Amino acid sequence: MATSAPARDEFGNTGYEIFVGALSVLSLVNIALLLAVEDAALNNVIRTIDILLSIVFLIDFSVRLHRAPSRADYFLRRYGWADLLASLPFPELKILRLFRLVRVLRLLRRNGGRRIVRSLIRDRAGSALLSLLFVAVIVLQFGSLAMIRIESRSPDANIKTASDALWYVIATMSTVGYGDVYPVTNGGRELGTLIIVIGVGIFGTLTGYLANLFLAPRTEPAAEPTPDAARRRLEELQELVVRQQAALAELDVALRQAG
DSSP: OTTHHHHHHHOOOHHHHHHHHHHHHHHHHHHHHHHHOOOHHHHHHHHHHHHHHHHHHHHHHHHHHHHOSOHHHHHHTSOHHHHHHHTSOOGGGGGGHHHHHHHHHHHHHHHOHHHHHHHHHHTHHHHHHHHHHHHHHHHHHHHHHHHHHHHTTOTTOSOOSHHHHHHHHHHHHTTOOOOSSOOOSHHHHHHHHHHHHHHHHHHHHHHHHHHHHHHSOOOOOOOOOOHHHHHHHHHHHHHHHHHHHHHHHHHHHHHHHHO
8 A cells, every 4th residue: 555655646647647658659769760760851850859759758757746745755766867867858868768658657557447448538628638739749740751751752842851841740730831831742742631631630629628628617526525524414314214214104003093
């Protein structure tokens, strides 16, 4: 019991934990991509996404440190120092993000599959929002990588650098479409169409979530009964049972006399 309590306190929202775990997997995949890919523009896209992930991981470390029952225990014994170092955008420290993934998997395993499913169903809106945010990061990275690869085959391409690709995907996902950069190949246009469709779904869901967050009526959680209140309620129910038994006895006597 003593060892599981801190884990439950450290464990946050289930959807959030899965979101952080998925970003950890993506960051480890990016480490392999940086070693395998030799194109400078593609590497710049991956490094830009890694900076974004580093910011998210740093915020996650701050949240966990604040939520931990014992900050010293979290930092020293539960590898909080590894979370902090892994949040820094230095190539030598990125492998430490494996500790973050292991921790998320351990926390999910301790809570059990049924509890995880119930938590995701109970917080459907939040879980869907985090899922779409992860999809947005995936589309931003791999959409930019694919767009550079496809457009680089055309001499008339105007999407040539990591900045061009990232800007195009962001503008397209947000359905703004400034038109300053655009694909000129058929493959690039097909990819752009897919990004538009995904972007409409992401921002449509985000709009609905924010509307529900600000406009839905707030419900106060039911207060847990105190021992005195529960005792009084039990006495009232017992008294009611006694009265009902007396009334039934009187009715039984009346029926026998009438018969």
